[in-house]
Amino acid sequence: MTYPYVVQRGDTLYRVARKFNINLQSLLAANPGVDPDRYLMPGQLLQIPARNGGYVVQAGDSFYWIARKFNIGLQELMAVNPGIDPAQLPIGQTLRLPPPQGQESGDIVNTRWEYGYAEMIDDLALLQTRYPFIALETIGSSVLGKPIPAVRIGTGERRLHYNGSFHANEWITTLLVMKFLEDAARAAATGASFRRRNMAELFRRNTLWLVPMVNPDGVELVQEGAAPDHPYYEQLIRWNGGSPDFRDWKANIRGVDLNDQFPAGWEIERDRRAVPGPGPRDWVGPEPLSEPESKAMADFTRKYDFAMTIAFHTQGREIYWNYRDLEPPESEAIAARFGQVSGYRPVKLTDSDAGYKDWFIQEWRRPGFTVEAGLGINPLPISQFPEMYRDAGNIMLAALEI
Structure with missing residues (x-):
C-alpha cells in the first residue's frame, strides 16, 4: 500500500526516504518512473510505501484513523506530535510516527543517509537539548543568507578547531564532524569511554570548536540542484557548462573555491590555477576573502586563537601538514601520529597556496592540517562512511590527546 506525497523544495530521494523512515530501495520500487540520477522537482508526485516514520495528512484523516492504519497507540501518536490539534489536522502536514518497538537506537545523527544543511541544523538543536554543555554560535552567513553554525564542547584552556565541507561535493565530511560531536558528547555526559578514551577528562583539558559545514549553499546545490527560480539559476547553468547536474560542484554558490580564498600566497595560487572566472571548482575569486563564508572562517579563527586546526x-587518505616551511617543528611528528592511528599517509605538499590550512600556519606558526578522508570520486558514497569515520575519528581523538 502506498500514499501520495508532493515533493517540497529541498527534498531529495534520500531526504524523502529518511523523512518517512523507509529505505531508498523501497521508495524507488514504489516509483519506477523516477530516475535516481536526477534531482526531484517541487510539485513532483511520489508514492510513499506505508512505513513507520511519517505520514502526510490526507482529507478526512483523524488521529484515531491514522493510529489504526499503522497499528500504533493513539497516545503514542499524539505524544510524538505535540502541539498539533487532533480536531484540526492540516491537510498536507507530515505527522511523525513512533518507531516500531525495539528499533529506537537513541542516536540523533543518522549516518545511513545523505546529509545536508537541513539535517545538520535539526541535529544541532537536538544535540544541544540532550547535552546542554554544548554551546552554539553563528559565525556568519553564506551568500544566500544561511547561518553558519559553530559548536563548542569542552572547557579546557587549549583550543582546537575542526571543520568540514569547505567543498560542496565533500558534504560527507560534515557527517564525520557531526557524528564525532554526538559520540564525544555522549561519552562526556555519561562518563563512558569513547574508543577507550576518557572524554570528560579530554574536555577538561581542551575546548573543541567545530564548524561542520563551511559551504551550505554549495552543499545544497550538489544535493538538490537548482530550480529555475533559484536566484543564481542562469549563472549556475552557464558556469556549469550548460549542465543541470551539479554533483561535481566544489565551489560556493558564486562559483568561488572557498579553500583557495585565504591570504597565504593567494596571488600565486590565482596564477597557478589560471581559472578566469566562476565555475564548479578552482576559481580563487576576485580577491582574498571576497566570499562571506571564507571571511566568516577567517574572523572566527582570529577570534579564538586556536592551538591547532584540522580541515x-x-x-585520498592523506594528511597535509606543511606550508612553505612556516609550520612549527612538531607538525611533522603530529602528522606521523595521525597517520599511525588512521592508516592515512602524511604528505609534505609543494605548489599549494591560499588554503585555510596554509593561512593558519602562516599567520600563527602553529600546527594546521588538511585531512583527505576516504577514496574514490566525490561525492563519496554514504557506504564509505563507517570506514571513514573509524579513521577520521581516530585523528580527531589523537589531536585532543596531544
Whole structure:
C-alpha cells in the first residue's frame, strides 16, 4: 500500500526516504518512473510505501484513523506530535510516527543517509537539548543568507578547531564532524569511554570548536540542484557548462573555491590555477576573502586563537601538514601520529597556496592540517562512511590527546 506525497523544495530521494523512515530501495520500487540520477522537482508526485516514520495528512484523516492504519497507540501518536490539534489536522502536514518497538537506537545523527544543511541544523538543536554543555554560535552567513553554525564542547584552556565541507561535493565530511560531536558528547555526559578514551577528562583539558559545514549553499546545490527560480539559476547553468547536474560542484554558490580564498600566497595560487572566472571548482575569486563564508572562517579563527586546526576534505587518505616551511617543528611528528592511528599517509605538499590550512600556519606558526578522508570520486558514497569515520575519528581523538 502506498500514499501520495508532493515533493517540497529541498527534498531529495534520500531526504524523502529518511523523512518517512523507509529505505531508498523501497521508495524507488514504489516509483519506477523516477530516475535516481536526477534531482526531484517541487510539485513532483511520489508514492510513499506505508512505513513507520511519517505520514502526510490526507482529507478526512483523524488521529484515531491514522493510529489504526499503522497499528500504533493513539497516545503514542499524539505524544510524538505535540502541539498539533487532533480536531484540526492540516491537510498536507507530515505527522511523525513512533518507531516500531525495539528499533529506537537513541542516536540523533543518522549516518545511513545523505546529509545536508537541513539535517545538520535539526541535529544541532537536538544535540544541544540532550547535552546542554554544548554551546552554539553563528559565525556568519553564506551568500544566500544561511547561518553558519559553530559548536563548542569542552572547557579546557587549549583550543582546537575542526571543520568540514569547505567543498560542496565533500558534504560527507560534515557527517564525520557531526557524528564525532554526538559520540564525544555522549561519552562526556555519561562518563563512558569513547574508543577507550576518557572524554570528560579530554574536555577538561581542551575546548573543541567545530564548524561542520563551511559551504551550505554549495552543499545544497550538489544535493538538490537548482530550480529555475533559484536566484543564481542562469549563472549556475552557464558556469556549469550548460549542465543541470551539479554533483561535481566544489565551489560556493558564486562559483568561488572557498579553500583557495585565504591570504597565504593567494596571488600565486590565482596564477597557478589560471581559472578566469566562476565555475564548479578552482576559481580563487576576485580577491582574498571576497566570499562571506571564507571571511566568516577567517574572523572566527582570529577570534579564538586556536592551538591547532584540522580541515576535513575528501578524498585520498592523506594528511597535509606543511606550508612553505612556516609550520612549527612538531607538525611533522603530529602528522606521523595521525597517520599511525588512521592508516592515512602524511604528505609534505609543494605548489599549494591560499588554503585555510596554509593561512593558519602562516599567520600563527602553529600546527594546521588538511585531512583527505576516504577514496574514490566525490561525492563519496554514504557506504564509505563507517570506514571513514573509524579513521577520521581516530585523528580527531589523537589531536585532543596531544
